[in-house]
Amino acid sequence: MTDAALGALSNTVSPHVPAELVRDFDLFDMVRDGEDIYNAWHELGRSAPPLFFTPRYGGFWVLNDAVLLEQAFRQADIYCSGKGIGIPPNPPEVPACLPIEADDPYHKELRRPLNIALSPKGVAGLAKRAREICIQLINDLKDSGTCDFIRDFSLKMPMELFLRLVDLPSSDREYLLGLAHETLKVADPARRHAAIEELNRYISGWVDKRLAQPGEDFLSTVVNMEIDGRPLTQTERVGYMTTLMLGGLDTVGGMMGMTAMHLATHDAHRRHLREHPEDIPAAIEEMLRRYPLSTFARYVSRDSELGGVQLKEGDRIMLPTIAHGMDEQQWNEPLAVDFGRSTRDHLTFGSGTHRCPGANLARVELRIFIEEWLARIPDFAIAEGAVLSFENGAVTGLKSLPLTWSIPQTENAG
Amino acid sequence: MIRVIFVEIDGSRRVVEARPDDRAFDAARNNGITGIIGECGGELACATCHVWVDPAFAAKLPPPGDVEQELLECVFDRKDISRLSCQIRLSEALDGLILHLPPRQI
Numbered sequence: 001m002t003d004a005a006l007g008a009l010s011n012t013v014s015p016h017v018p019a020e021l022v023r024d025f026d027l028f029d030m031v032r033d034g035e036d037i038y039n040a041w042h043e044l045g046r047s048a049p050p051l052f053f054t055p056r057y058g059g060f061w062v063l064n065d066a067v068l069l070e071q072a073f074r075q076a077d078i079y080c081s082g083k084g085i086g087i088p089p090n091p092p093e094v095p096a097c098l099p100i101e102a103d104d105p106y107h108k109e110l111r112r113p114l115n116i117a118l119s120p121k122g123v124a125g126l127a128k129r130a131r132e133i134c135i136q137l138i139n140d141l142k143d144s145g146t147c148d149f150i151r152d153f154s155l156k157m158p159m160e161l162f163l164r165l166v167d168l169p170s171s172d173r174e175y176l177l178g179l180a181h182e183t184l185k186v187a188d189p190a191r192r193h194a195a196i197e198e199l200n201r202y203i204s205g206w207v208d209k210r211l212a213q214p215g216e217d218f219l220s221t222v223v224n225m226e227i228d229g230r231p232l233t234q235t236e237r238v239g240y241m242t243t244l245m246l247g248g249l250d251t252v253g254g255m256m257g258m259t260a261m262h263l264a265t266h267d268a269h270r271r272h273l274r275e276h277p278e279d280i281p282a283a284i285e286e287m288l289r290r291y292p293l294s295t296f297a298r299y300v301s302r303d304s305e306l307g308g309v310q311l312k313e314g315d316r317i318m319l320p321t322i323a324h325g326m327d328e329q330q331w332n333e334p335l336a337v338d339f340g341r342s343t344r345d346h347l348t349f350g351s352g353t354h355r356c357p358g359a360n361l362a363r364v365e366l367r368i369f370i371e372e373w374l375a376r377i378p379d380f381a382i383a384e385g386a387v388l389s390f391e392n393g394a395v396t397g398l399k400s401l402p403l404t405w406s407i408p409q410t411e412n413a414g
Numbered sequence: 415m416i417r418v419i420f421v422e423i424d425g426s427r428r429v430v431e432a433r434p435d436d437r438a439f440d441a442a443r444n445n446g447i448t449g450i451i452g453e454c455g456g457e458l459a460c461a462t463c464h465v466w467v468d469p470a471f472a473a474k475l476p477p478p479g480d481v482e483q484e485l486l487e488c489v490f491d492r493k494d495i496s497r498l499s500c501q502i503r504l505s506e507a508l509d510g511l512i513l514h515l516p517p518r519q520i
Contacts, residue, residue: 074455111459112481119461119488120520355454360462360520 012059016312025054025062027087027295027318028187028392033399037390038291042326042335051307057088060297061309061317066330066347068307072298072319073351076104079298079317081354087297087318087394088189094196095239100247100296100354107353109227110240114357117165117218123360126161130365133160134372142376142407146383149401154256158249158365166241167217168206176202180249185391196242203241207234218244251293252362254397256369258291259284261401262337263370264382269337274374283339284366289346290337292321294395321347322396380405416504420447421468421514438502438513439463449515456500461485462519463499468512475502491516 013022025048031037050065063069072079082103084090096102099110116122137156141147159173159180179202182195207223214220222240225232232240263270273280300315311317324347326334331341349356356362382388383402391397415431418441422428432441442450442463454460458481467475472495478486482501486492499513 108459112484115459115461116484116488119485120490120518121488123520124490349453351455353457353459355457355459357459359453360460363520 009055012055013053014059014312014315016310017053018309021049021052021309023048023052023054023062024056025052026056027320027394030392031390033389034387035390036388037392037396038322038326038335041320041322045323045326045328051309059316060087061300061311061315063317063319064323065307066324066327069319069321069324069347070345070351072306072317073347073354075304076298076353078301078304079319080301081107081298083299085296085298087295089297089316090196091193094193095200095235095242097243097246098236098240099357100243101239104353106227110236111357113218113221113225114244117221118357118361120360123364126165126361127364127368129164130157130161131368131372133157133164134365134368135376138372138376145407146402146404149260149403150253150257150398151400154260154401155250155253157256157369158252159245161361161365162245162248165217166206166219166244167215168219172202176245177249180246184246184250184395185393187393199242199245200238203238203245204234207237207241247356248358248361250395250397251356252358252365254293254395255287255291255362255366257398257401258293259287259366259370260373260380260403261382261388261398262287262291263374264380264401264403266337267379269339270374270379272339273370274378277371279339280367280370281363282343284363284370285343285346286337286339286341287366288348289325289331289341289343290334292325292346292348293397295320295322296394319350321350324348377405416506416509416511418442418504418508419510419512420449420465421512422449423515423517432504434505436504437500438465438504438511439498439500441504442499447515449519450499451519452500458482458485458498458500461488461498464489464491464516464519465497465499465502466493466514466516467495467497467502468514469495471508471511474508489516490518 030040045064048064050068051061051063053061063072080103081101085101099107102110134157137153141152155177159177163170179195179199182191186192210220210223214224223237273283295318298317300311300313302313304311328334349359380403383404386402389399418430418432418438420428430441430445439452439456451462453462482498486496
């Protein structure tokens with residue numbers, strides 16, 4: 001960026017930000033089509049300071065260091081979520097994404113039913129359905145010898161599971177996937193907000209139905225829950241459900257996409273997992289470490305010092321989980337995939353009080369996907385000539401992943 | 415230092431040392447006890463740090479609170495002596511605490 005262009009943005013740089021820490025970093029313009037976003041974050045990790053400031057989107061600090069990321073996630077009373085985690089910030093009329101856009105103790109109370117729904121036993125109940133959905137989706141496409149993994153598989157499976165959890169019609173799947181894409185992946189605020197509003201109207205309609213006629217599903221649980229002796233407001237109910245849908249959708253879908261991309265391009269890893277299914281859980285952890293997806297923001301609630309830099313109350317700060325996975329101080333050769341690596345303490349699910357409540361479910365979905373896919377399509381590759389492109393923005397992912405494989409010989413084929 | 419003894423389902427024992435005010439969960443994590451996951455990092459949210467407290471020590475622990483009770487409903491292999499190890503605060507009085515690891519967390 002030229003000095004003149006940076007100058008035009010400089011009204012978002014507060015006087016307490018040291019000039020040497022200002023970088024023109026744009027979360028929505030990190031890579032062009034065909035460029036690898038993990039390489040871009042890896043390069044940023046090497047070239048930019050551990051904590052720097054970008055004037056984009058109203059001005060944000062950006063954490064670019066594994067140790068500082070861990071610290072900021074854990075100090076949720078200083079780096080708080082209750083004033084919003086969106087980049088750019090959502091306007092005040094958008095319902096808060098609950099429970100994440102809330103601070104303790106209110107946040108902890110809000111999360112109680114979610115913790116139970118996604119507990120070990122809760123997830124075990126969903127796993128059976130997950131396997132059915134997974135097998136059905138694979139059977140639908142395996143005889144064609146080709147698919148777009150993102151469109152045909154990796155977003156459908158988690159959306160089907162969400163719809164199951166809250167007992168909404170499966171026929172709404174494609175409509176909701178479209179809205180989710182607009183909400184999460186589009187930089188243009190007008191389009192994003194239009195999508196958020198439409199999604200909220202859709203959810204609001206179902207909230208009203210479950211208030212009138214509660215069922216056994218998780219939507220009914222949230223709609224009818226009380227907090228500190230009062231029912232939730234309509235805004236809280238809608239915000240909760242919207243977050244649940246978006247939070248479990250293209251995060252899990254995106255991770256499946258990265259896993260499929262990796263296995264399609266690494267024959268030895270594919271073969272290893274076929275021959276040693278007992279190593280699938282370790283492989284999943286390494287996929288999570290190598291391919292984090294999300295970048296959300298926090299609001300600095302009081303003057304504080306982080307990594308030797310003075311932050312002021314009211315500052316906003318980005319917590320990019322990818323920067324953790326790509327940090328050379330944290331991981332030896334971070335771009336390399338090693339299923340034998342000790343991946344404990346990766347930050348892909350966050351840390352501290354806001355740590356992803358769906359982590360157990362995400363792992364189960366990933367395991368079922370790898371098991372069932374390799375059992376039916378043991379070898380596959382990226383379609384010849386395909387150019388892989390990554391989404392910019394808060395949650396990255398592959399825009400598409402064209403795969404090909406030999407059509408399996410069936411018993412009646414000969 | 416306070417000793418905590420973790421007993422695997424096959425009967426094998428690991429004796430680890432902890433500092434006063436650590437939680438049993440911290441003692442497990444700091445010493446590579448893999449039978450305790452603690453997905454949420456000890457925030458009383460995930461129900462994956464489940465242990466069975468040896469009956470000899472059960473009376474020495476304060477009873478579980480409401481949220482812990484709620485989460486204990488969601489673990490596998492629940493027993494009367496089930497606790498979440500993130501809620502067991504260690505002290506000299508608990509030196510030699512024996513915690514049995516259930517066969518699975520998730």
